[in-house]
Amino acid sequence: MTRTTEQPWPPLPTEAPERHADAPAAGTDLPSHYAHCFGCGERIEQGLHLRTTACEGVAIRSTFTVTAAHQGAPGLAHGGLLACAFDEALGAAVANLLRRPAVTAKLETEFVRPVPVGTTLHIDAHLDGVAGRKVYVSAEGRLGGEDGDVAVRARALFVQVKLTHFLEHGRPEDLRKIAADPSLLNRRAVELNP
Ligand SMILES: CCCCCCCCCC(=O)SCCNC(=O)CCNC(=O)[C@H](O)C(C)(C)COP(=O)(O)OP(=O)(O)OC[C@H]1O[C@@H](n2cnc3c(N)ncnc32)[C@H](O)[C@@H]1OP(=O)(O)O
Numbered sequence: 001m002t003r004t005t006e007q008p009w010p011p012l013p014t015e016a017p018e019r020h021a022d023a024p025a026a027g028t029d030l031p032s033h034y035a036h037c038f039g040c041g042e043r044i045e046q047g048l049h050l051r052t053t054a055c056e057g058v059a060i061r062s063t064f065t066v067t068a069a070h071q072g073a074p075g076l077a078h079g080g081l082l083a084c085a086f087d088e089a090l091g092a093a094v095a096n097l098l099r100r101p102a103v104t105a106k107l108e109t110e111f112v113r114p115v116p117v118g119t120t121l122h123i124d125a126h127l128d129g130v131a132g133r134k135v136y137v138s139a140e141g142r143l144g145g146e147d148g149d150v151a152v153r154a155r156a157l158f159v160q161v162k163l164t165h166f167l168e169h170g171r172p173e174d175l176r177k178i179a180a181d182p183s184l185l186n187r188r189a190v191e192l193n194p
Helices: 079-098 164-169 174-181
Strands: 053-056 059-067 101-112 121-129 132-142 148-160
Touching: 053 079, 059 079, 079 101, 079 121, 079 132, 079 148, 101 132
Parallel strands: none
Antiparallel strands: 053 059, 059 121, 101 148, 121 132, 132 148
16 A cells, blocks of 8 residues: 655655744744634634644644544544644644745645544644745654654645735634634734735
8 A cells, every 4th residue: 555655745846944033932832823723722612722832943743632522433533633633733833933824735644543532642743845835744643642653644735825815715704703802813823914
């Protein structure tokens, strides 16, 4: 069987990603970027509640604790929600380390081991290459601790976008809620006028 990790990555020539001068220092706990984000938002009771810390270089570390609300098979995490956790961690790496808004264009996941309810997945994500607006990023998730067995690997292409992307495509009522309560959004994560 050909595994995704056997394909060349990044799939095309890239430049080395450069950590933004104002990226959060290594060891900084990163706040949720949006209170209603399913991946990290504190106002979504059954969400994933990822917690992320900046690391040295172009890397971050996230943790995701699987609850009974995240099951697919009995007692095991749903693969789609694991993919969501990785989308969140990879996106946090791109946004916080480059400080530019970006969206997922492509996401590949490889599920290596089952992830039981009650376990914490430790996700290490790092930027792999940049080509124009395209950012290639990958991650692996270990069970139970930083040195645990790898359970999931993921890699993604993010495309940097202007802030107008969110204003043009976002649901107006949600944009109005943010306008009424700016604390819903963490405006420090990315540079607003790069
Ligand atoms: C602190 C913040 C933390 C944030 C964490 C958030 C985590 C969650 C992140 C998400 O889930 S974002 C939501 C899911 N993603 C989307 O809704 C994106 C939907 N897609 C789009 O809006 C557009 O397709 C996209 C912005 C990605 C690209 O459209 P554009 O018109 O801006 O660009 P274009 O189509 O010209 O593509 C730009 C480059 O990317 C390439 N590209 C785009 N999609 C691709 C794809 N799927 N595969 C390969 N290459 C792709 C494309 O070929 C091109 O390459 P070149 O520059 O070399 O010409």
